[in-house]
Amino acid sequence: MKRKSLSMLAAAGLSAALVLSGCGRASDSSSGGSGEITMWTHSAGNPGELAVYQQIISDFNASQSKYKIVQQNFPQGSYNEAITSAAAARKLPCLLDMDGPVMPNWAWAGYLQPLGLPDDLIGSLLPTTVGRYKDTVYSAGYWDAAxxxxxxxxxxxxxxxxxxxxxxxxxxxxxxxxxxxxxxxxxxxxxxxxxxxxxxxxxxxxxxxxxxxxxxxxxxxxxxxxxxxxxxxxxxxxxxxxxxxxxxxxxxxxxxxxxxxxxxxxxxxxxxxxxxxxxxxxxxxxxxxxxxxxxxxxxxxGGGSWQWGISAGCKNADGARAYLKFSFQDKYLTAFADSQVVIPATAAAAKASKYFGDAAALRQFAVLSQKFALARPATPGYPVISSTFEKAAKDIMSGAEVKSTLDTAVKAIDTDISSQNGYGF
The missing domain is CATH 3.40.190.10 (Periplasmic binding protein-like II)
Incomplete structure (x- = not known):
């Protein structure tokens, strides 16, 4: 995804996470007729990204007759509202995308099931494109940023x-x-x-x-x-x-x-x-x-960007997994990379990219991602950590006393963790 502002995308996900954490832990995923699998993205308004999704879906639907992916796209600004409304109504889609650092909150809240993709597939991906909560994989993405x-x-x-x-x-x-x-x-x-x-x-x-x-x-x-x-x-x-x-x-x-x-x-x-x-x-x-x-x-x-997961109540989880496994073909990852100028999740996809191949002009970004990227903490408390960090850093930038400002931030984060009984840790 080509991003004009990282904060625009992540804010929706973080806000959604805060709402989801207060909801019940059961959900019934919406789907159409037998074999239909509903998929939601935040990609409305991004024609390049949607074109790749449409190609994957068309290819997958044509490759077999048991399942049919039905895509629904939301503008970035309303994706949060759509997810939280669906969660409250227990009508989440089977397949949904999310910003990587938000995933542990959603998994903790009971809205995601373990991803269940083959170990060799997960092992082929950049570590920061795989979302883990308490050593279980719940999400994976096609690309990362650096x-x-x-x-x-x-x-x-x-x-x-x-x-x-x-x-x-x-x-x-x-x-x-x-x-x-x-x-x-x-x-x-x-x-x-x-x-x-x-x-x-x-x-x-x-x-x-x-x-x-x-x-x-x-x-x-x-x-x-x-x-x-x-x-x-x-x-x-x-x-x-x-x-x-x-x-x-x-x-x-x-x-x-x-x-x-x-x-x-x-x-x-x-x-x-x-x-x-x-x-x-x-x-x-x-x-x-x-x-x-x-x-x-x-x-x-930093590492870890938008990733895909399967909702806990998905009635066609096997089909959702089959689609995700199909979608992680290198040719699709390269298509995302070259359409959106983002780093492909596999070495083979990067090698084939016009931007990130071995001799390509932006190859250095792929190298930096491989060598230096660190995911944000995989805790359900991350939304509070992130917003608290932002406030403290901005206050310090503006001249606030450093140590006392950081002490205040720590108190806010630790109070939230205590109020949620440690978020399961």
Whole structure:
């Protein structure tokens, strides 16, 4: 899916998760006549993505006579409402897509059944395209996204700044020195994407936190954020984050996206693969797709995007599984990648892609995803974690005291976890 704003897509899913978590745990999936399997997507208004779905469905329906996939598409803005209404009425479709980090909440709420696809298929996918809750696979996706720092070779060369590589990324000291140097040529040398909102904040900035040694939650227990989100490493990262804005290295002036880099108003742009095609068309061979900065504990970027699951009450679960297994053919994954400029979930599909093949212009994004991507915490409490993180990070960006702001965030997250009896952990 080509995304103008990550937050626009994820907000619907996160809001849905919060509503679903308060619902009952039984559901009857809607379906038509015998053999009909209802499938819902959030893809209305995205003709490229819909064309691939329509091809898969047409091919699957023609390949056998036992099942028939019936697709219904919703605009992104109303998908949340459709899902929550169907959940309340116990009429969820058999097949439904969801943003990856939301899945554990839906599984915990009883709205999903284990995916049940073959182990060899699941094993062929990028780890961040497979959704697990408590070691059980509930969802899988055709593609993932990745983040990078975009730059111009000519700008770095002019300023005698080393071009970082996957094997030797910038250290934080190097990055700080580079941005400070570029400040002499650019009023704001770095676009961190801080004009965006919603899920972008956790997706984009929690990997930096994790690279420093902190995290959104203690992933060993999933029962508390204490020590992870407010420990010394977290304080260190957020002190740097606040200083980046205080120094005038970055701002939150907007616009959302990568336009300031395209217009050469910033030298470095922390952005996603969904903006890479436009950057490539504008900057051409001068474009650099750089790895993330190593804040001290190894480079990290966010991973985990839209995935497919089967509702718990699906009356044709075998057919739904047969369809999903059919849909994960490499040719379809490549079609999604080349239509939407997203990273295919299998190595074979990536190899065949015009954007992500071995010698393709955007291949580096696939490499970054394979080496550095980290999924967000697989806990039903993630929606609260994400919204709490966003508020704390924005407050710190605006000048709030770092440690006390993080302590407040930890208290909010831990209170939610306690109120839900640990979300099953």
């Amino acid at each position: 983040l990078s720092i975009l730059a111009r070779k000519s700008v770095l060369a002019k300023n005698n700044i080393r071009i970082p590589t996957v094997d030797e990324p910038w250290t934080l000291d190097e990055f700080d020195a580079a941005v400070a140097t570029l400040k002499s040529s650019y009023r704001t040398p770095l676009d961190l994407g801080a004009a965006d909102k919603g899920e972008w904040w956790s997706y984009a900035y929690s990997p930096m936190l994790q690279s420093t040694g902190g995290d959104l939650i203690d992933r060993g227990t999933m029962k508390s954020a204490d020590g992870a989100l407010n420990g010394p490493d977290a304080v260190k990262f957020f002190t740097w984050f606040q200083q980046a804005f205080r120094n005038g290295w970055a701002d939150n002036a907007g616009p959302v996206g990568n336009q300031r880099f395209i217009d050469d108003k910033v030298a470095l742009s922390y952005t996603g693969v969904w903006n890479a095609k436009d950057a490539l068309q504008s900057v051409g061979d001068d474009l650099l797709i750089l790895p993330p900065v190593d804040f001290g504990k190894g480079p990290k970027i």
